[in-house]
Amino acid sequence: MSELTLTVMRLGFLAVLWLFVIVAVQVIRSDLFGTRVTQRGSRREAGRQPQQAQRQAAAPPPQRQQPSGGGRQRRGAPTKLVVSEGTLTGTTVALQGQTITLGRAHDSTIVLDDDYASSRHARIYPDRDGQWIVEDLGSTNGTYLDRTRLTTPTPIPLGAPIRIGKTVIELRK
């Protein structure tokens, strides 16, 4: 066997060995940074329910309310929901056509740590035209859009405060 071939094999083998090490380290790396954790507003909440947050981040947009053919995104439609008051202040949730539930129940999209919120308090969903609607789910203390207590599903104007217990949320572009 020629000297050259053997030299190439020698160096090639070392390269392959190191390549394996590098690939293994890459696997570890993806293991470490595999899940995305959404930053919840309050530290207390984040500490209490890190798994919840992680799960929500890892979850695919659950149950598309409308198939993508149902209508294209309107101009000026809100793109995110922002918590502006309460323990979750600063939390944002992207609006992707999915229903957002709010309440103290652990399986809500936004889990409220608020004594004045019911376990299943309200939900926010897009109707056929892509207009976002808020609906009270028979909560104890009610859901307020601006100052009026909701009795029927109501379209949400951009930037209008929705009050649930001590928490205030609004839709923004």
Add this chain to the structure above:
Amino acid sequence: MSSTTNTSTHHTSTIGSIGTPSRRNTELALLLFAVAIPVFAYANVGLAINDQVPPGLLGYGVGLGLLAGVGHLVVRKFAPYADPLMLPLATLLNGLGLVVIWRLDQSKRLQALPTFVSAAPRQLLYTALGIALFVAVLIFLKDHRVLQRYTYISMMGALVLLVLPLVPGLGANVYGAKIWISIPGLGTLQPGEFAKIVLAVFFAGYLMVKRDALALASRRFMGLYLPRGRDLGPIVVVWIISILVLVFETDLGTSLLFFGMFVVMLYVATERTSWIVFGLLMSAVGAVGVASFEPHVQQRVQAWLNPLREYKLSQQGVFGHSEQSMEALWAFGSGGTMGTGLGQGNSDLIKFAANSDFILATFGEELGLAGLMAILLLYGLIVERGVRTALAARDPFGKLLAVGLSGAFALQVFVVAGGVMGLIPLTGMTMPFLAYGGSSVIANWALIGILLRISDTARRPAPAPAPNPDAEMTQVVRP
């Protein structure tokens, strides 16, 4: 993993827990890679020595691939969330070991020895046995916490395993170290390798119960937490046992491994640095004390301090001196940075034990510093995954067991590599997975099996919490 649907009339979507991905496909891909590398090495050795691709290449590749495949399928079935890296890493190390053992089998110098036996087929058999034990561990050990019930039985088992080599008629004195037992018709066995695992079970069970007493009941003195006298009991007992092992079995490595493992686990259980200080002091005192009167240990220390003088004495035919330490160092030296290439070194000049205790010298010569570092990193990655498993484990017993097993693995690698490279005196232990030796390969596959079981439990997504959202009533706003 389940996405539950809400039974109420609302179209509320509920987000179920999304499990961490099981990563079995990553494992499979890495495993294919890990089998391909030794096959490449095998072809390389054949081309270098005989100028042809070795005829056994296909059989060897298929054999290793089958073993790894069986391991993978069992993991997929019985431990689906287990760590994706450990199996490929162990397979790669085992495969590389097989290739180098086969390469040493081809050596004319070694074939001329009267004690020569073709070791590679046997090692393949041991590997198969090891994988069988690995599979058995994964199938029959459904939950590692079961082991906790056998804390004190494990202690007795470990003691028996440690004492076995001293039983007359059963123990075999192999070149000074009495760490083997010979079973007629089956060959020799190194019970210390198995004792390592059993002892880790005992330490984990024991420390889990006692760690609060060990951690909290202490006085502070000069920045160190001094434990109470009566809490020192267990560490003193383990120390005495490891000293006894050193005295009667005259093997520094085994002794260091057990004591080191205990100190590591003690530190992890109690978070007290003082235990490490005590442990280091006690092992230093013990080693120096024993070395002052035990001739075999003295000899090893001499060979470590003055390898060249030992080499000369051995060349002059003076009995009881070994030229191997120096030869190993020369092998590393002649390998240089990039090595001589597989099959092209002269490490077979280390005649006896070239494929077991000194196999690292062959790697050092033929793969060079670059290859040796990669090998050590592979070991490091196994240990890292073990410690990561311990961090992820939710139960204290599993944490301690994972730390103990990976700590013992790391210590063994350190003791052997350090011995061969002349950092510490040489011992009679072997490099896990790489070296020729049935006990070592089989026991370490079992060790990997237990670690995978713990990591499966640790990485398995937690069951969803009980639906109890209304534990506190909603307060009513009273204006």
